[in-house]
Structures are given as structure tokens and as C-alpha cells.
Amino acid sequence: MHRERVSENVFWFQSEVYAQVTAGVIVGPQWAVLIDTLALPEESLAIRDFVERELGVQVRYIINTHYHADHTWGNCFFPGATIIAHALCRQLLEERGIPSLESTRKQNPAFKQVKIVLPHFTFDQGVLTLRVGKKNLTILPTPGHSPDGISVLVDEDRVLFAGDAFMPLPYVVDGNAEDITFSIKKISRMGLENIIQGHGDIVLRGEIDAAVKENLAYLTNIRKVARTALRRRAAEDFLDENTVEACGKSRVYLGGLARELHRRNLHNLYEHEKLEEVKVKSKGKGKN
Numbered sequence: 020m021h022r023e024r025v026s027e028n029v030f031w032f033q034s035e036v037y038a039q040v041t042a043g044v045i046v047g048p049q050w051a052v053l054i055d056t057l058a059l060p061e062e063s064l065a066i067r068d069f070v071e072r073e074l075g076v077q078v079r080y081i082i083n084t085h086y087h088a089d090h091t092w093g094n095c096f097f098p099g100a101t102i103i104a105h106a107l108c109r110q111l112l113e114e115r116g117i118p119s120l121e122s123t124r125k126q127n128p129a130f131k132q133v134k135i136v137l138p139h140f141t142f143d144q145g146v147l148t149l150r151v152g153k154k155n156l157t158i159l160p161t162p163g164h165s166p167d168g169i170s171v172l173v174d175e176d177r178v179l180f181a182g183d184a185f186m187p188l189p190y191v192v193d194g195n196a197e198d199i200t201f202s203i204k205k206i207s208r209m210g211l212e213n214i215i216q217g218h219g220d221i222v223l224r225g226e227i228d229a230a231v232k233e234n235l236a237y238l239t240n241i242r243k244v245a246r247t248a249l250r251r252r253a254a255e256d257f258l259d260e261n262t263v264e265a266c267g268k269s270r271v272y273l274g275g276l277a278r279e280l281h282r283r284n285l286h287n288l289y290e291h292e293k294l295e296e297v298k299v300k301s302k303g304k305g306k307n
């Protein structure tokens with residue numbers, strides 16, 4: 020696990036095991052706030068160890084940026100903490116997270132000790148604020164990677180923990196390309212010093228404009244490819260021809276996952292376009 024100090028009392032962690040997933044800690048004089056938990060028990064425990072031994076406090080709050088396993092399954096290693104999330108995160112963690120953990124446990128003994136802990140405190144509109152020491156945190160919705168996505172802004176430092184609304188490769192299979200486009204545009208207007216992506220490295224101030232532009236272009240391109248594929252006889256081949264690079268993304272690592280995530284993005288959008296077309300056609304018929 021990599022660890023870095025982002026600014027005073029703000030720390031960042033990145034997994035070396037799974038898809039460069041990240042987490043963060045903001046520490047006050049008496050307690051700390053953890054943002055996401057990483058994926059594997061040993062990594063969540065390493066964060067706990069750092070907070071308790073090196074910083075000398077305990078985690079009082081955990082903010083889950085969304086319900087996916089690599090961000091929430093470590094909740095159970097902080098039994099005294101109050102968990103904060105979007106209301107949909109609680110719902111999806113209950114409906115999908117619990118059965119998904121059941122089946123993962125059968126394949127991987129490392130997850131035997133994991134339990135799903137549902138968020139205690141949720142919101143579904145507006146923003147939340149949380150004060151930790153001298154820092155004010157603003158928790159705001161940024162959906163699109165999944166419907167329950169939220170980000171955490173450290174107001175004083177202009178540092179945004181964006182969850183998976185911002186990634187080296189936008190991933191929309193469990194979300195919506197339009198929503199994530201909207202969220203990325205919102206993030207681009209926030210005047211940030213750093214974007215802490217849900218996966219990958221920290222985006223520094225001087226890199227933000229280029230990263231935003233590239234992500235927005237990528238989303239435009241994959242939507243265009245999906246629509247064009249509808250008119251092609253060999254749609255699947257056409258999707259395969261349009262590689263990550265052809266859609267305007269280069270040097271995306273994500274622990275070797277980028278190619279597969281891109282392929283799933285295209286297939287998902289293509290299926291979505293097909294459904295839309297059926298809807299339009301059946302609407303047309305209704306009128307006649």
C-alpha cells in the first residue's frame with residue numbers, strides 16, 4: 020500500500036493489490052475521518068494501524084463514496100465508526116453487496132472475516148458538512164460511475180476526494196455516461212488544488228484541465244462509437260476495433276485493467292443504445 024501526505028492532516032492511500040484503488044484520512048485532534056476503505060482486509064487493517072499508531076487517534080467517521088466492494092468492504096474493521104453515505108449506497112450495499120460478499124467468500128478465504136456494515140447516516144439531496152479539527156468537509160453528490168456516488172471536498176485545501184466519479188478511465192457500466200459527464204464538469208469548475216481519484220494517482224492542479232478534457236472527450240467518443248455500431252452489420256467487430264487509444268485515452272494503467280474496463284464500457288453503451296432504439300420505434304408505432 021502506498022501512503023502520502025496530501026496536505027496538513029490529510030493523507031492518501033493507494034492499493035498495490037487491486038486496481039490502484041484509493042482511500043483517504045483527514046485527522047483532527049481527537050479523531051479521524053476515513054474516506055473509503057480499500058478492498059482487502061489486510062489493507063483496511065494497515066490503514067487502521069497507521070491512524071491509531073502514527074496519528075494517535077481512532078476513526079470516528081467513515082464516508083463511503085459509493086457502494087462498490089473496493090470502497091466499502093473494510094467498514095467492518097472500524098467497529099466504533101459511524102458510516103456516512105448517500106441513501107442509495109445503503110440500499111445498494113444491502114441489495115447487492117451482501118449477496119456479492121457471500122459468493123466472494125466461497126472463492127476467496129481472505130474475505131472470511133469481512134462483514135458488510137451498512138451506512139448509519141445517509142442523505143439524498145443537497146450537501147452535508149462535517150468539521151474535523153480545523154478542516155471543513157463538504158460532502159456532495161457526484162453520480163455517474165454508479166447512482167450513489169458522492170465526493171468529499173476539503174474546503175480549506177481545495178482537495179477533492181472524488182470517488183470513482185474521477186478515474187484515469189471513466190467507467191460507466193453500473194452508472195450512466197450522461198451523469199458522469201455532468202459530474203466531471205461540476206468537478207472541473209470547483210477550483211481544485213488536487214483531485215484524489217477513486218483509482219490511480221493524484222491529479223495535481225496543473226494537470227486537472229487536461230485530465231478533465233481527456234475524460235470528457237473519452238466519454239463523447241465511446242458514446243459516438245456505440246451509436247455508430249448500431250448502423251454496422253458487424254457491430255461487435257466494430258466495437259472491438261475501437262480500442263482505448265482510438266477513443267482518445269493513452270497511458271492508462273489501472274493495474275492492467277484499463278482494456279477490459281473499456282471493452283465493458285463500449286458493450287454496455289451499445290446495449291443501452293439498442294434499447295433506446297427499440298423504445299423510439301415502439302413509440303413511433305403507437306402514434307400511427
Ligand SMILES: [Zn+2]
Binds near residue numbers: 040087089090183218
Ligand atoms: Zn472503485
